[in-house]
Amino acid sequence: AQRVTQPEKLLSVFKGAPVELKCNYSYSGSPELFWYVQYSRQRLQLLLRHISRESIKGFTADLNKGETSFHLKKPFAQEEDSAMYYCALSGGKGQNFVFGPGTRLSVLP
Amino acid sequence: GAGVSQSPSNKVTEKGKDVELRCDPISGHTALYWYRQSLGQGLEFLIYFQGNSAPDKSGLPSDRFSAERTGGSVSTLTIQRTQQEDSAVYLCASSLDRGAVTDTQYFGPGTRLTVL
Numbered sequence: 001a002q003r004v005t006q007p008e009k010l011l012s013v014f015k016g017a018p019v020e021l022k023c024n025y026s027y028s029g030s031p032e033l034f035w036y037v038q039y040s041r042q043r044l045q046l047l048l049r050h051i052s053r054e055s056i057k058g059f060t061a062d063l064n065k066g067e068t069s070f071h072l073k074k075p076f077a078q079e080e081d082s083a084m085y086y087c088a089l090s091g092g093k094g095q096n097f098v099f100g101p102g103t104r105l106s107v108l109p
Numbered sequence: 110g111a112g113v114s115q116s117p118s119n120k121v122t123e124k125g126k127d128v129e130l131r132c133d134p135i136s137g138h139t140a141l142y143w144y145r146q147s148l149g150q151g152l153e154f155l156i157y158f159q160g161n162s163a164p165d166k167s168g169l170p171s172d173r174f175s176a177e178r179t180g181g182s183v184s185t186l187t188i189q190r191t192q193q194e195d196s197a198v199y200l201c202a203s204s205l206d207r208g209a210v211t212d213t214q215y216f217g218p219g220t221r222l223t224v225l
Contacts, residue, residue: 006151032211043112044152044200044216086152090211097214098141099153103142 002027004089004100012106015034021072021103023061023087033063033070034088036099044086047072057081077107111135113217115201121223122191128221130186134203141184142204142214143176147197155199158184159206191224198222 003026013019023033035047050058050063050070061072070087087100110119111163114133122128134141154168158178169175173191188195198221202214 036214043218044202046213049213088152094209096154096157096168097211099144099152103162 002089002091002098004032004087004098006085006087006100006103008103009101010104010106013107014108015074015079016076018073019077019081019105019107021085021087021105023070023100025068025070025087025089026093027068027089032090032092033061034090035061035070035072036086036088038084038086040083045086049103065073073092077105079109081105082107113201113203113215115199115217115220117220118173118218119221119223121225123225124193125190127187127189128191128201128222130188130222132184132186132201132203132217133185134182134201136182138159138203138205138215139181140204140206140214141178142202143184143186144200144202145170145197146200147217152200155186188222191222193224196222196224 005024007022014025033050036044038044058073059074061070063070084102084104086102089098116131139160141158144152145155146152156176157165173189176186198219199215200219204212204214208214
């Protein structure tokens, strides 16, 4: 069965500190992994996806199939990064999505 | 063009009543998803429509929940005989779903349902 876990409900860091939001998944095939973000009073939106291998707003995420992880990282957190972050998995086109429970990131001044 | 829209933005209803929630996806998007976001919970997948294929209803929590998508565009999520535990934000998302990989989902603003 597809499953996504995010062990931290809340993560607080100081501005300028590195941040890592953890995501682990279980899936029997080759999944597509995503990070979605919801800023205060805004819609949920895509942050990045593992296929694109890109850095968005300074965030990167590497898919580690051996550890079944897709942790989100940023070397220097900014206050505007404060938001709710969801890790999500899809089995591919035509498959449904499974979202993790989310991690609220709070970047303190 | 406009993004995904949902109506109503807020719905307060009494226990036992039926409610209908509407989603207008982005024009041309063939895939449409419904999710439920409860307080303190993550996003719970409900149902997924892809083109003319039979919908994936595997996430619907009970037979009180149903959804349809007319003409491959607008979708309606219906909850019959609402219960207090149905109170949540219901999110709709659509995606283009072309090519071999899963396309980005674009989310609507949600409908906040409160069952008294």
